[in-house]
Amino acid sequence: MEEFAALIDALVYTRSRNEKLRLIAEYLRATPDPDRGWALAALSDGLDFPAVKSSTIRNLLKDRIDPVLWTLSRDFVGDTAETASLLWPAPDAPPSPPTMSETVALLGEMSRKTVLTELPKLLDRLDSSGRYALLKLATGGMRIGVSSRLAKTAFAQAFDVSVDEVEEYWHGLTPPYADLFAWAAEGADPPDIENLPTFRPFMLAHPLEETVVDLQDYAAEWKWDGIRVQLVRAGGETRLFSRSGDDISTTFPEFLDILPINAVLDGELLVRGTHQGGEEGGAASFNALQQRLGRKTVSKKMLTEYPAFIRLYDALLIEGDDVRTLPWTERRGRLEALASRLPGSHFDLSSVVEAKDFDHLAQIREGSRVDAIEGLMLKRKDSPYIAGRRVGYWYKWKRDPLLVDCVLMYAQRGSGKRSSFFSDYTFGCWDGDPDKGADLLPVGKAYSGFTDDELKKIDRHVRSNTINRFGPVRETDKSLVFEVAFDSVHESKRHKSGLAMRFPRIHRIRWDKPPHEADRIEALRALIAD
Amino acid sequence: MAAPFSWIKPEPHGIYIPPADCWVDPSRAVDRALVTHGHADHARGGHGETVATPETLAIMELRYRTGAEDDAGEIPHRAVPVEYGETIRLKGGVDATYIPAGHVLGSAQILLEHAGERVIVTGDYKRRADPTCPPFEVTPCDIFITEATFGLPVFEHPPIEEEMAKLLERLRAYPDRCVLVGAYALGKAQRVIAELRAAGHHDPIYLHGAMEKMCRLYEEHGVNLGELRLVADATKDDILGHIVICPPSALNDRWSRRLPEPITAMASGWMRVRQRARQRNVELPLVISDHADWGELTRTIKEVDAQENWITHGREDALLRWCQLHQRRARALALVGYEDEDD
Ligand SMILES: [Zn+2]
Numbered sequence: 001m002e003e004f005a006a007l008i009d010a011l012v013y014t015r016s017r018n019e020k021l022r023l024i025a026e027y028l029r030a031t032p033d034p035d036r037g038w039a040l041a042a043l044s045d046g047l048d049f050p051a052v053k054s055s056t057i058r059n060l061l062k063d064r065i066d067p068v069l070w071t072l073s074r075d076f077v078g079d080t081a082e083t084a085s086l087l088w089p090a091p092d093a094p095p096s097p098p099t100m101s102e103t104v105a106l107l108g109e110m111s112r113k114t115v116l117t118e119l120p121k122l123l124d125r126l127d128s129s130g131r132y133a134l135l136k137l138a139t140g141g142m143r144i145g146v147s148s149r150l151a152k153t154a155f156a157q158a159f160d161v162s163v164d165e166v167e168e169y170w171h172g173l174t175p176p177y178a179d180l181f182a183w184a185a186e187g188a189d190p191p192d193i194e195n196l197p198t199f200r201p202f203m204l205a206h207p208l209e210e211t212v213v214d215l216q217d218y219a220a221e222w223k224w225d226g227i228r229v230q231l232v233r234a235g236g237e238t239r240l241f242s243r244s245g246d247d248i249s250t251t252f253p254e255f256l257d258i259l260p261i262n263a264v265l266d267g268e269l270l271v272r273g274t275h276q277g278g279e280e281g282g283a284a285s286f287n288a289l290q291q292r293l294g295r296k297t298v299s300k301k302m303l304t305e306y307p308a309f310i311r312l313y314d315a316l317l318i319e320g321d322d323v324r325t326l327p328w329t330e331r332r333g334r335l336e337a338l339a340s341r342l343p344g345s346h347f348d349l350s351s352v353v354e355a356k357d358f359d360h361l362a363q364i365r366e367g368s369r370v371d372a373i374e375g376l377m378l379k380r381k382d383s384p385y386i387a388g389r390r391v392g393y394w395y396k397w398k399r400d401p402l403l404v405d406c407v408l409m410y411a412q413r414g415s416g417k418r419s420s421f422f423s424d425y426t427f428g429c430w431d432g433d434p435d436k437g438a439d440l441l442p443v444g445k446a447y448s449g450f451t452d453d454e455l456k457k458i459d460r461h462v463r464s465n466t467i468n469r470f471g472p473v474r475e476t477d478k479s480l481v482f483e484v485a486f487d488s489v490h491e492s493k494r495h496k497s498g499l500a501m502r503f504p505r506i507h508r509i510r511w512d513k514p515p516h517e518a519d520r521i522e523a524l525r526a527l528i529a530d
Numbered sequence: 531m532a533a534p535f536s537w538i539k540p541e542p543h544g545i546y547i548p549p550a551d552c553w554v555d556p557s558r559a560v561d562r563a564l565v566t567h568g569h570a571d572h573a574r575g576g577h578g579e580t581v582a583t584p585e586t587l588a589i590m591e592l593r594y595r596t597g598a599e600d601d602a603g604e605i606p607h608r609a610v611p612v613e614y615g616e617t618i619r620l621k622g623g624v625d626a627t628y629i630p631a632g633h634v635l636g637s638a639q640i641l642l643e644h645a646g647e648r649v650i651v652t653g654d655y656k657r658r659a660d661p662t663c664p665p666f667e668v669t670p671c672d673i674f675i676t677e678a679t680f681g682l683p684v685f686e687h688p689p690i691e692e693e694m695a696k697l698l699e700r701l702r703a704y705p706d707r708c709v710l711v712g713a714y715a716l717g718k719a720q721r722v723i724a725e726l727r728a729a730g731h732h733d734p735i736y737l738h739g740a741m742e743k744m745c746r747l748y749e750e751h752g753v754n755l756g757e758l759r760l761v762a763d764a765t766k767d768d769i770l771g772h773i774v775i776c777p778p779s780a781l782n783d784r785w786s787r788r789l790p791e792p793i794t795a796m797a798s799g800w801m802r803v804r805q806r807a808r809q810r811n812v813e814l815p816l817v818i819s820d821h822a823d824w825g826e827l828t829r830t831i832k833e834v835d836a837q838e839n840w841i842t843h844g845r846e847d848a849l850l851r852w853c854q855l856h857q858r859r860a861r862a863l864a865l866v867g868y869e870d871e872d873d
């Protein structure tokens with residue numbers, strides 16, 4: 001655990017990606033199994049200890065230190081695990097740190113009941129750095145600037161194997177990844193995942209921006225506004241994965257018994273309707289899909305009211321055949337042949353958009369807003385299916401964002417690196433004529449779209465224009481206008497304004513604009529897509 | 531008879547003493563100021579008369595050119611030196627005694643006495659040993675006006691030897707780089723250098739130009755800093771494997787590009803909090819402060835054992851809460867103009 005704690009500390013203070021890779025790789029080489037496997041799992045968010053929550057830590061500390069002093073400290077430090085690691089009273093006995101494996105085993109055994117007596121025993125065995133590492137590990141999500149991808153890249157680098165291969169096996173394995181280490185570090189056979197319904201990393205697209213492509217070489221498809229999914233059948237089991245590789249099979253049970261053959265398919269999950277692409281488009285707005293997302297159980301009513309289907313984009317494996325190395329045109333042919341054998345109730349094929357040339361395609365794209373589609377995808381006709389984002393193969397050509405002027409209403413302190421800044425903003429539009437006494441109603445929240453310098457300026461504005469404090473939230477005097485960009489706006493019962501924006505972000509800060517000139521709710525309502 | 535302590539008035543711009551018509555550490559120019567130490571949030575330029583230790587006056591002269599002549603060839607500023615332990619009688623029967631505060635060279639607590647009542651203004655202070663100034667002296671009083679810069683229980687400054695060992699270990703591990711330490715130009719920089727010497731590090735230490743004069747001033751006051759060289763006079767090769775000291779503002783500045791692959795370190799009590807170190811892009815945080823940490827603050831309040839504690843610039847809320855929990859009378863003073871020093 002000391003070595004892991006030292007690694008975490010070193011990573012926290014390292015800026016350079018190469019240096020981070022080097023530190024992790026060195027640790028993975030020097031640490032024995034299974035400790036290094038648990039560490040890799042921790043760095044790639046592969047560990048979960050449901051008994052230990054942020055609130056558990058808070059409760060433990062409030063028994064040991066005055067609650068007011070705890071809250072003041074937590075607010076200043078900005079991170080519960082770190083605050084607790086600093087405030088935990090030093091035990092009388094010298095530290096006797098557990099190994100990684102012992103730590104993971106002990107954390108895994110804890111229940112909601114025992115955690116309040118067991119976690120303190122573990123904390124007492126560690127110094128302040130060790131406590132920080134332990135609490136980060138236990139609550140999941142290290143948030144130390146190491147992505148899951150970076151951890152895997154470091155693994156590949158440590159043992160001189162290809163990261164694509166690591167990604168390929170990754171989702172079929174569980175911590176502490178004994179087979180993966182045996183293969184990479186000791187030269188054993190690669191892990192066998194052929195008969196496992198595991199997730200394969202998606203191929204992703206770059207934004208097109210100023211690039212102009214030749215339609216001789218590229219095919220265009222609509223970019224549908226649902227969620228990207230991967231449907232996998234292998235070893236007699238079918239699973240549905242989201243873009244991040246999360247298993248969402250139980251939320252969409254209608255797909256679990258529908259594939260007649262073993263395959264790995266890439267597509268867009270949508271709900272039947274007419275908003276996207278009209279009657280023949282056949283898909284409802286994202287808002288309709290949202291009714292189905294995140295549910296643990298699904299009622300019959302849900303299934304009939306919001307019937308989901310997958311619009312197929314691509315295929316990775318078909319009946320044991322890995323087609324990823326084939327050019328897109330060939331894969332498309334295989335996909336079309338396969339699609340004709342699948343039930344139309346649950347599948348259709350994302351059609352190819354025909355255009356004479358690039359300008360013609362641009363015109364077609366302009367029309368896509370009316371059709372409530374996100375934009376276009378451009379795929380190089382000879383592109384293989386490669387995990388991740390490779391330049392030159394796939395482009396996304398989103399339509400331009402919508403813009404509206406809003407007034408800053410509330411600001412909340414951020415977390416992590418932004419913990420000492422007010423960086424999360426709630427903004428509103430006027431519910432009528434502001435000069436006749438209309439109020440602002442909140443219409444959205446944004447945390448991005450500004451530079452570090454702008455953040456500092458907004459933070460200063462918030463601090464000197466606060467009129468009310470509610471815990472970590474400040475209400476401001478509504479004097480600052482943001483030009484907010486967003487992809488679309490929908491009806492929503494959750495907000496008082498009755499509207500919800502999709503992907504709002506701060507586009508420009510209008511220091512110059514008087515707040516009464518910001519937009520009214522009606523202006524936003526006019527942009528509703530569904 | 532006047533009400534108790536009516537002769538001392540906390541105002542937004544400093545502590546005012548009506549019978550003597552003078553201010554302690556005022557944040558704007560006044561006719562007569564008593565100054566605890568040379569940091570900018572305590573010592574401002576432009577006063578008519580400044581009462582301070584000779585070291586503090588020398589620092590102020592360096593920073594504000596308070597010794598400069600005006601157009602008429604006269605020095606408009608009057609400097610009144612007071613040695614440690616010396617008492618000076620002010621107008622209106624107020625006595626002021628300067629007592630070591632252990633913060634930086636020349637730093638003093640000011641004991642004010644009037645009509646049998648005793649008030650101490652600490653300015654900034656710490657309780658740890660510091661080779662560049664005499665240690666804080668606990669002095670009994672009725673009202674103790676204490677700073678609270680690190681007034682949160684998360685702040686515990688480790689022994690400075692540990693931090694020096696970390697720094698020297700990193701220096702040895704990267705002989706083809708250098709370690710650039712950001713340190714406040716007055717006090718912190720000289721203390722770090724003196725502690726490095728005490729730890730047996732006698733190699734030349736390189737300085738950012740902004741550090742030079744203050745280091746020389748320290749040496750003139752008897753603090754031996756060993757061999758110091760200016761970055762401006764050196765080549766990249768000269769600096770390889772050496773320690774370089776600069777003001778915190780220069781850490782991520784263009785200036786540092788002239789150094790051979792610097793490892794960025796910062797000497798500050800704030801470095802105890804990881805996110806603070808990350809915000810400043812620090813690779814090697816050194817938790818070194820010239821202020822009292824939480825343990826020192828609370829211990830000092832107990833040892834001084836005043837009837838009442840007034841808490842100034844810093845995190846007043848938490849220290850106030852601690853006083854309340856320990857049945858000690860306390861209030862927070864809302865002074866303006868004090869900032870978190872890069873300490
Ligand atoms: Zn100071």
Ligand SMILES: [Zn+2]
Pocket residue numbers: 569571572653654843868871
């Ligand atoms: Zn100060």
